[in-house]
Amino acid sequence: MTNALAGHELFTQQEGLNGLDFLNLQGSYHPNDLGQTLISNALTPTVNQAVGYALGNLGLVGPPAPDPQPLPTVDTPPVVDPPIDSPPVEQPPPVDPGDPGGPVVDPPRPWTRSPTPPPRAAAEAERKATETHMSRLLREIEDIMKSEIPLCGPYRLTGKVPDSLRVVFLLPYMREMSLMCMGPLALYDLVNRGSDIPAVAERAIRYSCLRASGNRLAPPEGEVYRTIESASPVATADIVGVSIANSGDLPSFFRLLDLAGIPRRSADRVFGRHPLVVGGNGGFANPEILADYVDVVALGEGEASMVELIRVVHRARGAHAAMDPELAKESVLEELSRVPGLYVPAMYDCELRPGGGVTAVRPRTPRVPAKVRPQFLGLDELHAAHFVAPISNGKRGVVVPTLGCRWACHFCTLGVPPFRQAPFELLDAYLAELEKHDIAQVVISSATFTQYGKRYALLDCRRSRN
Ligand code: B12
Ligand code: SF4
Numbered sequence: 001m002t003n004a005l006a007g008h009e010l011f012t013q014q015e016g017l018n019g020l021d022f023l024n025l026q027g028s029y030h031p032n033d034l035g036q037t038l039i040s041n042a043l044t045p046t047v048n049q050a051v052g053y054a055l056g057n058l059g060l061v062g063p064p065a066p067d068p069q070p071l072p073t074v075d076t077p078p079v080v081d082p083p084i085d086s087p088p089v090e091q092p093p094p095v096d097p098g099d100p101g102g103p104v105v106d107p108p109r110p111w112t113r114s115p116t117p118p119p120r121a122a123a124e125a126e127r128k129a130t131e132t133h134m135s136r137l138l139r140e141i142e143d144i145m146k147s148e149i150p151l152c153g154p155y156r157l158t159g160k161v162p163d164s165l166r167v168v169f170l171l172p173y174m175r176e177m178s179l180m181c182m183g184p185l186a187l188y189d190l191v192n193r194g195s196d197i198p199a200v201a202e203r204a205i206r207y208s209c210l211r212a213s214g215n216r217l218a219p220p221e222g223e224v225y226r227t228i229e230s231a232s233p234v235a236t237a238d239i240v241g242v243s244i245a246n247s248g249d250l251p252s253f254f255r256l257l258d259l260a261g262i263p264r265r266s267a268d269r270v271f272g273r274h275p276l277v278v279g280g281n282g283g284f285a286n287p288e289i290l291a292d293y294v295d296v297v298a299l300g301e302g303e304a305s306m307v308e309l310i311r312v313v314h315r316a317r318g319a320h321a322a323m324d325p326e327l328a329k330e331s332v333l334e335e336l337s338r339v340p341g342l343y344v345p346a347m348y349d350c351e352l353r354p355g356g357g358v359t360a361v362r363p364r365t366p367r368v369p370a371k372v373r374p375q376f377l378g379l380d381e382l383h384a385a386h387f388v389a390p391i392s393n394g395k396r397g398v399v400v401p402t403l404g405c406r407w408a409c410h411f412c413t414l415g416v417p418p419f420r421q422a423p424f425e426l427l428d429a430y431l432a433e434l435e436k437h438d439i440a441q442v443v444i445s446s447a448t449f450t451q452y453g454k455r456y457a458l459l460d461c462r463r464s465r466n
Contacts, residue, residue: 016210053388080466136209136220144175149437151397151430152390155192155199155376165199165238165314167191168275169225171206171259172244172252179393180445182386182400183281184243187306189385197307198214198314202227203232210259215251217259234260239313241306242273242294244283249464253279253290258288269321271329278306278312282413288358289343296336298343300374300417303382305341338369340374344368378416387422388430397434398440399427401452414447424454428461435465 007381134142167437169184179185189312191201204227210217219225222234234240242253254264262277263269269277279290280298287297298305320328337344347368351360363370384390389398401422408415434442442462449455 002160009464019142055330057146083439086189087302108329110381115377135223137207137223137226138205138231141226141228142208145368146226147394148437149392149394150390151388151433151437152189152385153192155189156195157192157312160200161198163198163314163317165310165317166230166232166236167199167201167239167241167310168234168237168400169201169203169241169243170234170256171203172249172256174206174208176393178203179389179391179396181234181243181245182389182398183245183302185390187280187302188384189243189308189390190303190383192305193383193388194307198344199239199310200229200416202232202237204228204256217255219259225241235262235275237275238317239310241278242278243278243281244280245460247283247286247289251284253293257293264293269324272317273325276332278309280306285413287343287345288350288361291350294345296342296344298375299341299372301382301386302341302375303377303386305339305375309336309342312339327459334365334367337372340439342375343372348431374416379420379423382432384426387426392437393437394437395439395442397430397439398443398445399428399458401458402446402448405448406451419448419451421452421454424457427458431462431465 060410169188171178171181171184173181188203190202191197191199204225209220210225211220218220224235226233240257240260242256244250244252257264257277262274266277269275276295277293278296278298279294279300280288284290284294284297284299287294287299290297296309298309313332316328316332316335320331323331333344333346336342337347347364349362349364350358351362353359386403387400399422402419403422404417404419405412405414408421431442444458446452452458
């Protein structure tokens, strides 16, 4: 563990916000379901009692006020999960007939193995085989696929090279919210759209059938964490992309890796046997915090760097097949660290100030750049799915009219990228497409929408369609 983590509430044995003691003022309560449950469990009786009294004062008959539960005292040790280095949640072996039957965690697979495209074909076969007692997870995946409407697809995956890589984007949200994650969705669309990109992209989300225990999530008993598109195990992907929008949600990174049965530490992941783990989005703006855990971090916008990453890994798969996995990993990581916008923590030494903060980040070899700059792309380099959600749940679509902000408040990362505006014609055409599918709701997902030059025109064209 890097010193950067030492003593930080997020990464002590509590490992995350959800395990924090209610009276712990050092941690911030990030709004996620698990944390909310803890807080609401503690608050509900007190709130109920207050509502009961208020109704009584008004002469209204309210429900009998329940006894308030005592709040935890500072002396009461919080219930915490095992420390970060202890083995993750034990996963029972898979029982799905479609599975090879090996252990759930780290299934051995040769680096030269062909991936599973085209997606869905494998899932179809598995579904037929398990028709009578289809697993809860597969049923949920099927429901998701049935309810989704591809707005930028369908993708012609058959045009992909046969040994394409499997890239899986892990999204820490449930079904509805996962479709708001425009960053990974944009990359997903880009990868699947590009017939010259040697990879097929899939998603895995926080399925509602997952079991929550403290900080951890686990698949339903006897099952493994799978992707939506091909229903294949996440752990067998070649590349796993984790998107975290805010540093407060970094514990999701560990939660998702555990869920998939992928070792947390970069050093424990064997090249060719485990996926390469790539992080992206604003939560990784300070990548040093996760230096020991993430293989690569895409700084800024990932359209160019992610595609280059895929090409490097795809080439290496052939070239390094017979190489010692450790040397192969070292060589791939070194090559990746020369891709603009990719930061490979293993290639740098980070000097930390005793009281906190970074004094210097030095490359370990002259063969990697001394500085890595985030990538921010011109409008002509960004494709449609960066501005309009490529998938709808059948109820709503999402548009991102602006990128960045005209201002640059020191506490906010939105002032870092240059301010750019989505082409109005693109958004207009997207609204027309939504209308064709009878999709009534449009989410304008942009913190700086009031800076969009055509905001009135956009709202007017939306009104005229209603
Ligand atoms: C949609 C949105 C959400 C959605 C979805 C978030 C998500 N995970 O995508 C929801 C509603 C869930 C959400 C929640 C929150 N959000 Co929000 N959100 C946004 C918003 C409005 C749009 C983001 C977007 O879609 N951009 C367009 C896409 C295409 O770009 P992108 O996301 O940056 O993705 C690119 C890169 O980051 C990178 N990338 C992203 N993921 C990955 C993954 C891999 C593997 C790779 C290689 C690259 C990569 O490549 C992408 C393509 O170029 C932004 C404002 C903005 N315009 O950025 C705020 C913003 C990111 N949110 C913000 C905040 C504060 C929050 C919350 C903390 C709010 C709260 N108090 O609960 C939570 C935290 C969520 C979390 N768990 O981390 C702040 C962050 C401030 C900061 N960091 O300084 C922002 C900047 C808005 C603001 N100024 O307040 N948010
Ligand atoms: S989005 Fe708001 S907080 Fe962030 S830089 Fe712009 S004005 Fe400042």
